[in-house]
Amino acid sequence: MDIYLLEAIINGILLGGVLALLALGLNLIFGVIDVVWIAYADIVMCGMYAIYWLYAELGWPLPLACAVAIVGVAALGVLVHLLIIAPILGSAPINQLLATGGLLFFLQSFATLLFGTEFRNIGVRLPIIELGDIYISYARLLAFAMALVGAVALYFFLRRTFIGTAIRAIAQDRDIVGLMGVDQRRVYLVTSAIGGALAGLAACLLSLQYDVHPFIGNTFGPLIFMICVLGGLGDMIGGFIAAFVISQIISIGGYYTNTELSYVLAFTFFIVLMFVRPRGILSR
């Protein structure tokens, strides 16, 4: 096999890890609260700016900056829920989607106000690993590993804790869970906080690979919605698989054509699959 193609496939797998992490957080919110946070990728952008500001401007140590960013973005997730989603929880789902769309405008332009439109990099250069003739970026490998760790941690949280069980129960039947003595509001807040924390973790991993700019969310945002829907609403495993399918399309497609066409391919694949398997790739 062509060595460059192999490299593209490996890079696709590594990219899939980060996408899976992003989709996981969105999927959790999607499945539990039944809301699409159109601004999810822009919340990640906030985390990236937080890391940039704390580490590159204020000179904090990187792990501390990352930890603060994760906590901060988790708090932002709670705020988004309290201020935007909670007041309109009862109205049509599309209104909630559009309200977070307003948040998207707000965050993007607020970031422009604070930081300008320049691309900014935290300036950490991780080494590149050489495996024979294949070059793998250490940052990507780390992101992949962390994404897996995050996914496994979330899995155990959902399986082994009371609140995790409640979250899964709500995703299955919203009305009955209340009768079982679960405080729905608390579950929603915890879900939003976890969704935010996952976005914060993704921000840490993306900061190592990409420059941050106010519109970076537009690059990732549409992709992760596709992944969520492809995987099936609230289906974490489906979302995980979909992340790797999409990242392979982008990576291999990019190898044979160019970046934009590979995205076109991925979005077209999504549209077609929506028609073939509207409930997600793992559905029967």
Added chain:
Amino acid sequence: MNARHITLAGGLGILVALPFVTPPYFMHLLIQILLWGFVYTAWSMMGRFGFVSLGHGAFMGVGAYVPALLWNYYGLTPWIGIPLGVALSALLGLVIGYPCFRLKVVGHYFALVTLALSQVVMLSIVAARDVTGGSLGMTQNAVGHSWYALQFPDKRYFYAISLVLWLGGLAVWRAIDRGIGREALDAISEDEEAAAAIGINVMREKLRVTVISAALTALGGAIFGQYLMYLNPETVSGIAVSLQIVFAAIVGGMYAMLGPTVGALLTISLNEGLRVGFATNFIGAANTIYGVLLILCIIFMPRGILGVLDRVSVREPRAKAATAE
């Protein structure tokens, strides 16, 4: 009813007279308000019946790029190019609408499928950079004042074109509103299964309004391209434009005929006001306020500004109807 006609005639008279008294800068704003008002109205034709499309950037992009490319490469007059772009866009609406409606892809699934569509069109334009200039955009070959090329350096011509277009858009809105299909569409947006059960051809009604909406949006995009003489994938298609269309229509009120136009008036004046007020050292201020406004608007008045006004005036007859039942 008579007072209404006088108001209408007066308003129209003012709109016709405006180009003779306004400075060019305001003329530019007016043209933008009319053209965007037209596009927002076209979007609302679907949005008001509950299918929220985030893909209208796709229709606008196709409508703008097809005539521009045909003109630059083949010298084909926009008089043929624009109808071709509009037809292509309508076809796109059909291709995406048919399976969506057949498979009952609704709500946020419909929004996300159409969002993907707008990304497909935008990224295709960028990818075809050898022909379209990619992200750098493209300019139409200018020939000065020409009806054949539909290029007029004098803004008044475009003002007239935009005004006619906008009035046409309102007429289409009215036709849909008054037509028998309106009842059917209302029924579908309330309960699709029930609508089908009483013999409404759900598919045909939905497709009809989608194709009209897509075609008009493309037309708006085409005229916008002719007016600005510059096209950029980011400004005529893609997620940003799609969201802009949705939000302005919602802020203005997508259920009232003039709602989307009010949305255009409001967002463009806000943008310009803030731009002039804060000058350029405050980039992003306009959209920051815009974003907050949108969130507040959706939370507190999901029917938009005109929707709120409308409800106040409509309440009385509604109450009567309720007692009659």
